[in-house]
Amino acid sequence: MNALTAHLPALQVIVPMLMAPFVVLLRARNLPWVAATATSLLAFSIAVRLTMIVTDGKPVSYRMGSWAPPYGIELQVDALSALVLLVVTGASSLALIGGRESLAKVISADREPYFFAAWLLALAGMAGIVVSADAFNIFVFMEISSLASYVLVAGGPDRRALPATFKYLIMGTIGATFYLIGVGLIYMMTGTLNLADMELRVHEVADQKPILAAAGFITVGLALKAAIFPLHVWLPNAYTYAPHVVTAFLAACATKVALYVLLRFDFFVFQQNLIGHEFQFAAYLMPLAILGILIGSAVAMFERNIKRMLAFSSVAQIGYMMLGASFVTATGLTAATLHMFNHALAKGGLFLAIAAIAIVTAGCRLSDIAGLARRMPWTFAALVVAGLSLIGVPGTAGFVSKWYLIDAALELETGGAALVALILVSSLMAVVYVWRIVEAACFGEPAERRAASVPPALAIVLWAAAIANLGFGIAPGLPLSLSATAADILLGHVQ
């Protein structure tokens, strides 16, 4: 058992990755789904086990091929990675368990093996990014997860999914290329790719032009991947036209993985080495975060397509995470990492609710769900719970991270009050757009519907997500201690 525990960081990646080629060869109907779901659940249990190991704050390291870093590739799991791993594997598992019927409607039987193999590769790619401690290795797994996510989005029910995927592909490739250029420049100046080694060696050359350019390229590239305003243009259409369950999976974790790499790179390699970086980080990212919060929420308020509304809401939520990180304080970083977790719960729950609603309705516009709450009271009750968490109502998970964000803003020497006002205003904007869904569902004039009912599995995972939103709102112990440890780890690299 002990030997197996030592291999967990590697197994987290290779279990879903190596299952993918087997899934492609499965021909029987539903078998690819069964295999993918079982693998995803196994990955989730590995993530849980890893979380239990790292909660005391001591990271776990793994040497690929037994070669010592920086010559070989090192994997590392700490509290921050464990938090993101939980989100990635948990979102994948819930979406897969609940998504069989929803996906069967859009993916024909002969394409099923490819689709679920791509799902596993997306999962493996994201897990690979999170556990990696090597800058180039992160790029390789970024490619795997990106290519696989394009396939998932392209599986959408109508042809508009294809241009959305193409835009996502072009933007994603530019982001990855920028990241690679940055890593190449750092390698040119330090001769290493291992992040810990880079942290030490970049110090001597920190004032030189290639390193400055590299910091810029890496930040912009990852910001593009993380859909940080104004680099979010690929996100709304990709989320809107992807299969509903895919949206639930990707909305919960895809941008967060990029944000995770951004935080790691920035705090581990740049913060302590580049002169004035702390100030620049705040000075550039805070205005972008604020604009993202305001504009994302404002667009969401006027959007008629529910999926697109929630996609713009994601742009705003990424703004919250960036805002917390841009404070460069323990409380701010705790709020940012905690919000990664809580937003995944809320948004994942909302998109699962949409998957359930779409079983009955023709589309995802507000007019399509008119009066539906009377027919699907349980589904809408879960949607409201997740919506309340998105707004940040006390008693839900979303409240805890917003509370920490406000706390962090008040710790600032200047502008704290204005930022608190911003957070409150944007929360009110969230009230408006969530209310528009509820209003349409409760008070709209019902139209003729298909006689279909929500599959039990989907109802169960939807309620699991809703209850998690409540549970982590009342007892936020686990994610809170993980994000507090994560903030300490990140700040431990800042002097």
Added chain:
Amino acid sequence: MTVVFGIFLLTLLLITAVAIVRTKNLFVAVMLMGIASLLIAANFFLLDAADVALTEAAVGAGISTVLFLGTLALTTERERAPTSRKILSFAVVSAAALVVIYATFDKPRFGSPDAPTQTHVAPWYLDKTREFIDIPNVVTAVLGSFRGYDTLGEVFVVFAAGIGVLFLLAGAPGGGKRPAPPGSDVGLSRHLIPRVVGRLLIPFILLFGLYVQFHGEYGPGGGFQAGAIVAAAIVLYALLEGEEKALQVIPRRVLLGLSAGGAILYGGVGVAGMLLGGNFLDYSVLADDPVKGQQTGILLIEAGVGLTVTGVLLSIFHAFAARGRQA
């Protein structure tokens, strides 16, 4: 001398790139892209990166040109009037270029032995390859073993790309088998000279592919290059004799099996290392003698790479060709 050649090749590359952007004829653009790839390959060779040069030539100039042509057969040769704002794109590209140029001001001198890339990990690789793996080509040692996990990742990138194309194109109606009517002229079978010359060439290309595959430990080469070369030979066969005949030789199911099997073989070697008491992708435990184990491991994973690359490239080619037949 290297510098003069380098500047010459890069200038040609720049001219080609401008021409690619400016031309409205997509067929011309594809041909120019092939030339650009060859120029880059020559440049890599000049920088003593023979392995990368071989890959770039085989994939960039060879396979991707064929795939682009396959796409053009499905669409059209003329570019549509641009819908995006050209000035904005130009400004973004110029800004990025300026930053890259700015970054070169403090870079180590070209070819300097004191450059950080030469003094940190590189000496260790040069030194320890002999001790741990004992093969002459250090590049293969780094790709196959020291950073074998990256290479495994790259194999899955190729695999993911293959899955993506099959997923997108498999949904097309009538994607299954539909034999060409007898007596019809498929491929270039009526053109005698290409057929005779092509048929003569194919065995040699295949032989060269095998050489590149198994000689990777001693000289430039390995699974990626060999996979592309073998795929190129079979694509040539398909062009000469018609796609149906190529599919008779290697059916779609077999290609899918190759793609998946190569990835499984590579991963399986890694798992075997785990089961025998090492870490993932630790080949030293594969044999009693660690050096022998490393060599066995590299041989096996290179075979996996070759299988996947051949399988995926041919699957993609056939997916495009099948789509073209319906049109």
